[in-house]
Amino acid sequence: MKIAIASGKGGTGKTFVSTNLFEVAQKTGIPVTLVDCDAEEPNVTEFIDGDVFYSRTITQKVPVINTEQCVFCGKCSDYCSYNAIVFVPGNRFIKVVEDLCHDCGACLVACRYGAITEERKLLGMVKSMYIGPHAEIIEARAEVGVYSPVPVIKKAIKEANSRYLTFFDSPPGISCPFIATVSQADFVVLVTEPTPFGLNDLKLSAETLREISIPFGVVVNRAGLGNREVYDWLDKNGIPLLAEIPFDREIARIYSQGRLLAEEDENYRRQFEELLRTIKKLAT
Amino acid sequence: MNEIIILSGKGGTGKTSLSAAFATLGKPVTVADCDVDAANLYLILQPENYFEKRFITGYKAVIDYDTCSACGLCIDYCRFEAIAYQNKKVILSEISCDGCKLCSRICPCQSIRMVASDKSRWYAGIYRNGFMVHARLAPGEENSGKLVNVVREHARKMAHEKGIETIIIDGPPGIGCPVISSVTGASKAIIVTEPSNSGFHDLKRILELTSNFKVRSYVVINKSDLNEDITEQITGWCAEMKIPVIGKIPFDKQFVGAMLQCKSIVEWAPGSEASKEIMKIWNSVNDLNQ
Incomplete structure (x- = not known):
């Protein structure tokens, strides 16, 4: 089962949600992979790190004219x-x-x-990391200055073990890097925040996912900030609200230090376990 | 002309909130929202658009099955794995198609034509402090870099015609093609970061990019009081790298309050600590010109 965690707007908490879901899946004994598909700014290893057991460079062909x-x-x-x-x-x-x-x-x-031959040009790296007996992280990392991270993202996704529960931490936006990621998923978790910017970008992502016919639900992060419009919109459009994570300076602090909320707080661990169950139910 | 771009690498650090504040402090200015993927600045500036234009992001291949002989030559040539056999029929995946046109050129039956993706739009308008150019990339479409170029070129043209000195560019997150298009040729970059390990990591990557493109960069640490230790670390690292940190904005819920009222923080809560710091930053950005 492949689940992408995505959002139109950046900084809503994609990595926060995907790393914590990975953590609870791993601790529950579910074989799991987390693929960091945000190849322009990969951040998963700021939270979970392991030994790299496999790494490969990703290249593309470019023409050479004689x-x-x-x-x-x-x-x-x-x-x-x-x-x-x-x-x-x-x-x-x-x-x-x-x-x-x-x-x-x-x-x-x-x-x-x-007169035309081809040579290889470096685009980035894909690294696989051992986290536990049945848990691994795969990181897509594009070279700085490379225009499109898409080939690196595609390779990273292909590396994932298809028998494992797989999470994709998606890049922000709604264009090619986002499509390359979510189009490979069975279900998408859109993370938003209850603000006008959050809602505006949520609408765009929802429209995009509908166009490519991929089912999705929404996690509202930083609940309590902003207003109720996001909830009204979800309600009106029959989109499932999967979970709410409150705005809390302590959560922001734990996140900022690269720590996992589910590891630090028993109450939140249970909430992420509940979220995982909800997602698995909707995705099958 | 002075083109100031606001960037961050990591999303959600406050690029648009800071751009909105600058856009309502400077007068008159031209604003270019280059986050064409998830454009939000218009929600605050509420421009009155005086034109809307179509933008062709690319082309998608379409197969005419009346003439297709299902020879499969296109499958061999396509490097995007966009074409495959399905029950002896040649099927094209619109999602994977990159629009390179090669299949339409080599098809012996001339059964493939290219259809333009023309759902994206860009707009020019007037808002309370000047002019604004912004865009909307249609869902799932490509070439946001090219659309960014269109937005920037028009903003320059507009500024030139109206005799406006300053262009404020609200940049996209990341470091890929739309960011490269936004940053190329800018006068200076303001990098908004936040005190988190992720924010710090992404800051280093975006600074590597701006330095490759020889754009002078200045750092602003937003939500600086959410983790004073990391704010310290970032400040120390910037000092070592000789990159000026020109402001530290405390976390303030009024940013959201302002957003709900379609106002920038300096319009909504001018007396707040955050607003005072932003005014200081804006003044130093302008002093940098002299």
Whole structure:
């Protein structure tokens, strides 16, 4: 079973919820994997760390143009949908902008003169960490300056053991990195906060998930801040409210130090266990 | 022209709340909301839009089954695993399709056409302290970086035409393509962080990015009293790296109170400690120009 923890807005508590769910699953003896899919800013290991037992670099192919063989016809530049090949016909100038390349291979097909080959470019790393006998963390981490973390995210998701309960800590937003993550899940937990920003972004994420037909429920974090509009909206749209976590400076403090609430507080441990049961019921 | 970008790496540290405060302190300014994925600044600034434009984020392949011979050549060529056989029929996954058009070019039956994704929009408008450009990326669409470029270019054009000196850019979270598009060519970056291990970790990554792009960066620690120890650590680390920390804003529930009233904190609670600190930060940001 694969569960993504996501939100349109950043900083609502995705990592907070996913690390605590992982913790209670592990302690209950459920074989579990947590995949940190926020490859631009991975934070799971700030909370749970283990020995890396497997690590691999993720690369993509980028074209290399051999200007000796190139006849400067410009067809590769025409074929490129990402403006990654700059071609100035008059000047016999042609250049690959590696950052814009999506590794689609169209330029290779376009070139009839064998002037294009490919080389590897580093995008990031995927690391698997041992946490317990049946518990592991997989971290996707993109290199700084890389445009798209999507290939790194996809690889990390593929590494997860399909027989384990798997959580994906999703990247924020509603564009490609988010889609690459949630589209692989059976159920999505959207974490929001009861503020106008939280609600606005929740609506966008909900709309996106409906479009790709993935079931979801909502956790309201920092309950007590803001107003009741989020609850009214959930009610009106028949979206399940999975849990509420109150706003509490002590929770913020525990979180800020990289500690797990479920480990520190018996009452919250039970609430996360309850949340896990609710999610498993809805996801099957 | 002075382009100030507000960034954070980690989400939820207070980029938009700080941008809103700047946008209501400076006059006149042009504001560009570059968090096109989850744009929120318009909720506070409530601009009156005088135009709305369509933005094509990319293309998706569509198969015409009347002519498709199910030869499967497209499956071999597609590097995004977007095409597969299902019961001897060639099926295309819209989610996986990257819009590279290669399948439509190599299809021997010419059965694949590319359809534009044109549901995203961008807007320009007037708000109480100046002009605002913002956008809405349609759910699940790509190329937010390109949309960011459109927003920024128009903000510059607008500022130029109206003779406005300052552009405030509310940036997206993360360090990927929309952030790179937002930060390229900015005059200075204000990085909003929070005193948590995650906030600190993400701060280092975003600073690495701004330094690669040669954009001078200044740090603001928001919610600084939620963990004084980590605030200390961040301050110490910044001093070592010679990155100025230009403000520490205490946690204040009135940020949410202001948001509920569609106001910035400096409009809603000008006398609060948080507002006073933000005014100090805004003044020092402007002093940095001289």
